[in-house]
Every structure is written in C-alpha cells, then in structure tokens.
Amino acid sequence: MATVELVNVAHSYDGGTTYAVRDINLTWEDGVASALLGPSGCGKTTLLKIISGLLKPSEGQVLIDGQDVTAQSPRERNVAQVFQFPVVYETLNVYNNLAFPLRNRGVDEAEVDRNVRAVAEMLELTPYLKKRANRLGAAEKQRISMGRGIVRSDTTAVLFDEPLTIIDPHQKWHLRRKLKELHQRLNLTMIYVTHDQHEALTFADQVTVMDAGEALQTASPEELHTQPAAPFVGYFIGSPGMNLFEGKVVVSGIQLADYHLALATDLVEGSSVQVGIRPEYIQVSKDAHEGWFAATVTRTMLTGNALMLELASDSLQLKAIVPEESPLQAGETVYVHFPHDKVLLYSSRKDGGKRLETQVAV
Numbered sequence: 110m111a112t113v114e115l116v117n118v119a120h121s122y123d124g125g126t127t128y129a130v131r132d133i134n135l136t137w138e139d140g141v142a143s144a145l146l147g148p149s150g151c152g153k154t155t156l157l158k159i160i161s162g163l164l165k166p167s168e169g170q171v172l173i174d175g176q177d178v179t180a181q182s183p184r185e186r187n188v189a190q191v192f193q194f195p196v197v198y199e200t201l202n203v204y205n206n207l208a209f210p211l212r213n214r215g216v217d218e219a220e221v222d223r224n225v226r227a228v229a230e231m232l233e234l235t236p237y238l239k240k241r242a243n244r245l246g247a248a249e250k251q252r253i254s255m256g257r258g259i260v261r262s263d264t265t266a267v268l269f270d271e272p273l274t275i276i277d278p279h280q281k282w283h284l285r286r287k288l289k290e291l292h293q294r295l296n297l298t299m300i301y302v303t304h305d306q307h308e309a310l311t312f313a314d315q316v317t318v319m320d321a322g323e324a325l326q327t328a329s330p331e332e333l334h335t336q337p338a339a340p341f342v343g344y345f346i347g348s349p350g351m352n353l354f355e356g357k358v359v360v361s362g363i364q365l366a367d368y369h370l371a372l373a374t375d376l377v378e379g380s381s382v383q384v385g386i387r388p389e390y391i392q393v394s395k396d397a398h399e400g401w402f403a404a405t406v407t408r409t410m411l412t413g414n415a416l417m418l419e420l421a422s423d424s425l426q427l428k429a430i431v432p433e434e435s436p437l438q439a440g441e442t443v444y445v446h447f448p449h450d451k452v453l454l455y456s457s458r459k460d461g462g463k464r465l466e467t468q469v470a471v
C-alpha cells in the first residue's frame with residue numbers, strides 16, 4: 110500500500126464559477142484507516158474521484174508515494190474503488206468475479222488462485238465461490254466488490270464510497286467489522302467516505318470532516334470530539350452535537366445574551382465570538398448556585414443510558430446530557446453552568462469560525 114497526498118487541490122465543475130472542493134491539503138499515510146465525513150454535497154465523492162483518477166482536479170496535484178500521478182489514469186494509479194452499489198459480473202461465479210482484476214492484469218493462474226482463496230476466506234465468501242453472483246444477496250455482492258478491491262497485491266489504496274448504504278442495518282455492523290478486520294490484517298491504506306458519523310468514527314483511526322467543499326479538520330475520533338477545530342465539526346460530531354452560542358467579549362468574561370460567562374481571556378473587549386460546549390459537559394442542578402442561570406426543561410429524552418434535556422432560558426436554548434437517573438421532567442426549572450475548562454471559543458461566523466486558543470479559566 111502507499112501514502113496518498115492531495116496538494117492544493119480544488120475542483121470546479123462549471124469552469125471556475127463555483128468550486129465543489131477547494132484548498133485541499135491532505136495526507137493519508139501508508140496503512141492508515143481513514144474516513145472522509147460530511148453532509149451530502151460537501152464534496153466527498155469529488156475528492157474520491159480525484160484520488161482514484163476518475164476526475165482530474167481543476168487545480169493542484171495528487172501524489173502517491175511522493176510521485177505526481179495527477180495526469181495518470183485510474184488503471185495506472187492502481188487505486189481500487191468500492192461504490193455504494195456492488196459492482197459484480199452477475200453471470201460469473203464468485204471465484205471468477207474475484208479473479209477478474211488479476212486475470213485482467215495477466216497475473217499467472219497459481220497466484221490468481223492463491224489470492225482469490227485468501228480473499229474469499231477473509232470475506233467469508235468461501236462457501237459461495239462456485240455460486241453465480243446473481244444468486245446472492247446485496248451484502249454478499251458488496252463483499253465480492255470489496256474482495257475485488259483488495260485482491261491485487263499491487264493496489265496502492267482502497268477507496269470506499271458509502272459502501273454500506275444499501276445493506277440491511279443488522280448486516281451493516283457485520284460488514285463494518287469485516288472491513289476493520291481486513292484493515293488490521295492487511296495493513297491497507299483505506300479511505301472510507303460517508304455522511305454517517307457512527308460509520309466513520311467506528312471504522313477510522315483518522316477522520317477528515319468536510320463541509321461546503323473544505324476539509325475542516327483531520328484528527329482521531331476522540332480529538333474531533335474534545336477539540337473540534339471549527340464550530341461545524343463540533344456540531345456535526347456528537348449526538349446531539351455541540352451547543353453553539355453567539356457572544357460578546359466583556360470585562361471579565363463573555364456575555365451570552367443574559368448569561369455572563371465569567372472567563373478571563375485576552376480577547377479584545379467588544380469583539381464577537383462563538384462559544385461551544387458539548388451537551389455532556391453542561392452542569393444542571395435543581396438548586397440555584399451563584400453564577401448559574403435559570404432555565405426550563407422543555408423536553409426530556411432517554412438516549413442509551415443517559416437523559417437528554419432540551420433547555421430554554423429567557424434568551425438561550427441548549428441541549429444537555431445528564432445521568433439517566435436524574436429526576437428531571439419537562440416544565441421544571443433548573444440551574445445551568447458551563448464548566449470553564451470545557452468551553453471552546455471560536456471567532457465569529459463572519460471571521461470564519463476559527464478556534465481561539467486564548468481562553469483562561471477563572
């Protein structure tokens with residue numbers, strides 16, 4: 110496998126009027142399991158096509174192991190792609206489907222046989238080797254597609270474009286586990302595209318979050334959760350996502366509508382900021398405390414082993430996650446506090462929503 114790099118990549122489908130992706134500088138190290146995560150239309154598929162060679166970027170370079178392959182065809186790059194819908198030869202049996210990419214390259218039959226049987230074993234396809242693909246279900250067909258992606262030993266990277274979309278929910282878990290297992294056994298460079306954070310965060314060690322054509326942050330699942338580099342990342346990752354508020358820097362703190370968040374910063378007084386805090390870090394009490402603000406519980410919802418609260422004060426609306434056994438009900442008044450060490454500050458939307466590293470707790 111190989112290291113894949115995008116350098117200053119941008120792509121416009123309309124001759125430069127609008128850009129589907131821009132300012133992309135990303136590296137996928139050899140053998141890393143990665144994901145590209147973002148909402149529909151953010152440019153994930155465009156990036157995958159640029160990596161595989163199906164699309165030549167309007168600007169920038171694609172490097173594989175340091176070599177500029179921007180002008181090379183998909184075949185020359187040896188990048189395998191697995192799509193949403195399984196790509197199989199319906200009338201061929203599973204063995205011949207898996208053998209196809211090897212025979213196509215003139216690999217000798219002994220090696221074809223070795224590789225096909227090894228891949229079939231890993232993907233639990235051995236019992237089906239003699240069966241025609243058209244007699245199998247969607248999950249098995251997608252396993253054949255994956256097998257075709259990894260069967261060649263000269264593959265540089267395997268790209269997965271929402272490969273579990275059409276798979277039944279109970280089979281998804283199994284296939285995702287298989288993919289993870291494949292990665293661990295073969296040490297493949299894998300890039301997995303999805304709009305589903307659960308899929309991305311369980312599969313990948315390194316996740317790139319995209320929005321509106323930009324790569325906002327590349328980090329481990331844990332870092333995306335605790336240190337989101339942009340408000341969108343905080344909001345998109347997590348269930349529910351990070352609470353975000355518009356605020357103004359004032360003497361000894363930040364004013365969020367009626368709530369004075371006592372937090373010493375070296376930010377310029379009067380400047381606008383965005384304040385982020387994850388629902389699970391918000392403190393909620395039935396008792397009043399100095400510096401906490403009053404809010405009404407507008408809704409409660411059990412989520413797994415926690416209780417999600419929707420809260421509204423006179424001026425703020427937010428979500429908090431508290432232990433399941435908290436005896437709180439809709440209509441009750443509670444008191445709310447944002448622990449200083451859990452508050453994240455970003456520049457205002459008009460200044461690009463960049464993470465501000467200047468906060469000092471008081």
Ligand code: ATP
Pocket residue numbers: 122129147148149150151152153154155156304
């Ligand atoms: P989805 O998850 O819905 O597939 P995506 O994140 O993969 O979305 P892309 O398919 O890369 O996003 O699309 C990015 C932008 O480029 C969108 O605005 C889309 O409408 C536009 N786009 C994609 N393909 C083409 C095309 N062939 N011609 C013109 N515009 C396109």
